[in-house]
Amino acid sequence: MQRNERSQPAAGTDSETNQNRRTLISWLLGGGVAASLASFFYPVARFLDPPQVTEAAVNEVAAGKVQDLKPNSGKIVRFGNKPALLVRVNDTEWKAFSAVCTHLNCTVQYQEARKEIWCACHNGTYDLDGRVASGPPPKALEELAVKVRGDEVVISRRV
Numbered sequence: 527m528q529r530n531e532r533s534q535p536a537a538g539t540d541s542e543t544n545q546n547r548r549t550l551i552s553w554l555l556g557g558g559v560a561a562s563l564a565s566f567f568y569p570v571a572r573f574l575d576p577p578q579v580t581e582a583a584v585n586e587v588a589a590g591k592v593q594d595l596k597p598n599s600g601k602i603v604r605f606g607n608k609p610a611l612l613v614r615v616n617d618t619e620w621k622a623f624s625a626v627c628t629h630l631n632c633t634v635q636y637q638e639a640r641k642e643i644w645c646a647c648h649n650g651t652y653d654l655d656g657r658v659a660s661g662p663p664p665k666a667l668e669e670l671a672v673k674v675r676g677d678e679v680v681i682s683r684r685v
């Protein structure tokens with residue numbers, strides 16, 4: 527008789543132990559569900575609201591070698607995160623502009639035959655000073671400074 531009494535715990539203690547187990551399992555399951563939901567929704571939230579990445583301001587870029595561009599020709603070069611148009615007008619004269627059209631932001635290009643800057647999107651044209659010659663662009667292209675250092679052509683912002 528005494529042996530049975532020792533092997534069976536009291537009814538109140540057993541119920542309390544089961545309740546503690548249920549609480550622990552509930553916490554573990556709830557934590558797992560919460561972690562799963564967080565691991566799903568956090569990337570979604572980051573995708574929908576990405577952090578602002580500030581682009582380092584670029585004031586000067588090497589646009590290439592002098593001999594790479596023949597007179598009366600132009601090329602697009604990267605100026606920070608935007609395109610720039612470098613034009614070699616003749617042997618000694620160079621021009622550079624932001625290549626972003628002032629109408630709807632298409633990239634402009636140099637037209638050798640007409641010696642003008644042309645935007646293919648809506649047929650806007652600019653002269654070699656960046657001024658609007660025809661078409662819908664509302665204002666002139668931003669002009670950049672060009673320097674030749676040795677055989678290197680450098681484009682920079684005008685100050």
Ligand code: FES
Nearest residue numbers: 627629630645650
């Ligand atoms: S975007 Fe250049 S003319 Fe319209």
